[in-house]
Amino acid sequence: MxxxxxxxxxxxxxxxxxxxxxxxxxxxxxxxxxxxxxxxxxxxxxxxxxxxxxxxxxxxxxxxxxxxxxxxxxxxxxxxxxxxxxxxxxxxxxxxxxxxxxxxxxxxxxxxxxxxxxxxxxxxxxxxxxxxxxxxxxxxxxxxxxxxxxxxxxxxxxKAIGGGNLLILGADQKSALAAAEAAATAMRAVRGVILPFPGGIVRAGSKIGARRYKSMIASTNDAFCPTLRGRVGVDSALPENVNAVLEIVVDGLDRPAIEDSLRAGIDAACRPGVVAITAGNYGGKLGKHHFRLHDLCASWSTST
Amino acid sequence: MTLTLQQQPTVPLEAEVLSPDVIAPLGLDAVRALPVFHGKRQRRLDEFFSVVGSPGDDLEIEGDLRKVKWIGRGMTRGRVAVRGDVGMHLGAYMKGGSIEVTGSASDWVGGEMSGGTIRISGNAGGQIGAAYRGSSTGMADGTIVVGGSAGLEVGMRMKRGIIVIGGPVRDFAGLQMKGGTIVLGAGAELRTGAWMMRGTIVSLKPIPIMPTFAYASTYTPTFLRILARHLATLGVTLPTDDAKGSYHRYNGDSSVPGKGELFVWSASAEASARQG
Structure with missing residues (x-):
């Protein structure tokens, strides 16, 4: 959509x-x-x-x-x-x-x-x-x-929920940052959540473990690194017109708070210079709380 | 349910049955037959009171009750509203619920109470929230608010809870106090805090400070701001505005030796003079 x-x-x-x-x-x-x-x-x-x-x-x-x-x-x-x-x-x-x-x-x-x-x-x-x-x-x-x-x-x-997230795929670094800043501001306005990273935004998204350093529990999310697109061994998740990705992580006291925050963030991030909004997951195998982006935006009148 | 004193007792009437815990489970006839002690003689409640309405947790008691003792003794719930003056031991051993008195009360209000709220619009006697003679500990929790004056030994040996007296208080407020808080809206006479081990006495007017209390500092402790918010819900104003003044703190009683504290409100100009 x-x-x-x-x-x-x-x-x-x-x-x-x-x-x-x-x-x-x-x-x-x-x-x-x-x-x-x-x-x-x-x-x-x-x-x-x-x-x-x-x-x-x-x-x-x-x-x-x-x-x-x-x-x-x-x-x-x-x-x-x-x-x-x-x-x-x-x-x-x-x-x-x-x-x-x-x-x-x-x-x-x-x-x-x-x-x-x-x-x-x-x-x-x-x-x-x-x-x-x-x-x-x-x-x-x-x-x-x-x-x-x-x-x-x-x-x-x-009990609470941690690790809700959005990935903002921008045409360039400036556009991605502006969208992420707007999204962070909107998400922080929701009671019951925090955005733990600097300014609410993280550029160093991670994947679980590492391909080459077995002792590491997390390493760079190579699929979303624009500079690795096209490199042998990298299964990039980015289309060619994306040159910067920023992530917003949200922790909340309960599911409705995170849903409201993510929804506000998506809305604020959809602005010129942003190619797509996506989210990070591990195939649903590690965390039991799944926030489907289309469900969050279901009430919006959209062109699909 | 409304109980109105019709027959004035000639000697003190011990009526600890006037409590929601006792009355609520009973039928109307059983309430009227409840035992009270007129001096040493056991009588029926309805020999003195007219009883109207359905038994429940909400009691209204009317009349000149100055000779009626032990109202609300040990109550754990409900509300007792006394329209008029009331006798000794009101709310003694009380654990919960509330008592409101439109007139004045006699001695031993809330003696050894451990919960609930007692509010008296007029004056009260001595030994408010105190330990009974031979007992080591007085009031263990709860709140007592007296709008007018009070007598001797307010809060004697109290351990926790809050007592607020709006008018002047006589000698030995906080005697042998072990904890809790006493707020004196109009100060007190002599020996305030004598032998206090712990606890807090706040006076909004200057009071004679015993030589066994030492001046410590001038400030407004944060807990008083929280207490002020709590007391505001009971209609009591405790000043905490730094612009208007602060509190002189005195530690004592060093003759015990104790870890108690007296806070005496000082308006801004006076605070500045002391510090200068």
Whole structure:
């Protein structure tokens, strides 16, 4: 099918089960909340190399935060609950506790599974810490040189989905990037998802394993590398008029959030200079969550 | 269901049956026959109260109830609305639900309660949320809000929960406190926080600070912002606007030695003077 002259291929994005936590950081100003959020979600593009995938879900108005200060909402994804808990401890301990004026809250209060984040980080207080229970929720107050760091005792962890994706096939690098930027902006506007890569966009899409380096768990996605088109041994997925491909990976708290995000991304990416939109998968053998692009766009009035 | 006091007791009337947990499962006749103790004598409830309506979790109790004790004792659910003044031990050992009083209450409101909410529009007596004599721990959770004044030993040995007193409070607020939070909207008289081991006392007016409390710093802790949001749902205003002021923190009671804290609100100009 086509949408605004851009071919949308009849394929699907293949995604995987993950576990997610939502971390709400507040601070004395929106700028400091964002600083803490950026620090905490840094170097968290892929579980392949970072053990965790994280990103900023959105800014929060003071009216929407537990302490009435400006805030930011983050989503953190891991492959298992224990690993995710460890990463939360590492990242909050090193990047939020240390950041001026911040406090840290759970954003998934209804999640049955709880990770004892504040309950462990409190030990930084060297027994000078104290707790306070307000409206049934326990908070830990850790004395720091600037005053107090406040953190909720437990954080909710829920099942989630990671690895939804789009591949934007552009006539040139400039067009592909402009489309990817537009798509990333539209996808980020959906609540419950994050785009873990830099600016939400990844140029180094990967395939599982490697042809020649057997110890590697991932290597370049040669089928989508324009410079390898025509090379012996490469089964290129790119037509001749495609000279740059950019991928957007999306992790979400549930399937509807990812569907909404992908749909918004496809719509935004269909613009001049884009040849086609497709998605990455492994034949449906590895991930149980399949997002068929044509199904996502089924409600659009299209020319097929 | 509405219960109206028709016959004023000549001595205190112990009426712990006035609780949703007791009344809700019963029929109307059984409710009227519930036992109350007029002094040492057991009587029927309907010898003192008219009982109208269907038994349920929502009770309205009307009249001059100053001699009626133990209303809502140990209740776990439902709502009790008292139209008028009420006697001692209101909501003692309460675990859940809510009690609202339009008038004033006597001593021992919420004694050793562990959940639920008690709101009193008028004044209250002493020992609010306190431990009974010989008991090691007072209030273990829940919320008590008194619009007016309160008496001695508010929150004595309380461990968790929140007590808010809008008016002035007498001596020994937070005596031997073990945890939880007391908010004093109009300050207190002497020895606030005496022997407190842990917990928080917030005063929005200047109070006499015992020499066993040491000034620590001036700031607005983040947990007070969360508490302010929670209290706002109960109609209580706790200032947290940095532009308007902040809190002097005092640590104590060092005679125990304790890890408690007193926060005393200080408007901006005063805060600046102290820091300068």
């Amino acid at each position: 086509e949408w605004r002259g851009v071919a949308i291929r009849d394929t699907f994005a293949e995604a995987f089960d993950m576990y997610a936590a939502r971390v709400v950081i507040t601070a004395g100003s929106a700028a400091w909340a964002r600083t803490a959020g950026q620090a905490m979600t840094g170097f968290a593009t892929s579980v392949i190399g970072c053990k965790v995938e994280a990103g900023i879900e959105g800014d929060l108005d003071p009216a929407a935060t537990p302490d009435g200060r400006p805030g930011i909402s983050l989503l953190v994804f891991g492959v298992d609950q224990a690993g995710l808990t460890t990463r939360l401890l590492d990242r909050i301990g090193q990047t939020v506790l240390t950041c001026p004026t911040t406090a840290c809250f759970d954003g998934l209060p209804d999640a049955a599974s709880r990770a004892p984040v504040g309950g462990v980080l409190r030990h930084f207080g060297d027994r000078f810490q104290s707790s306070k229970v307000i409206d049934g929720v326990r908070y830990w107050r850790i004395p720091v040189m600037e005053g107090e760091f406040l953190i909720q005792e437990t954080f909710g962890i829920q």
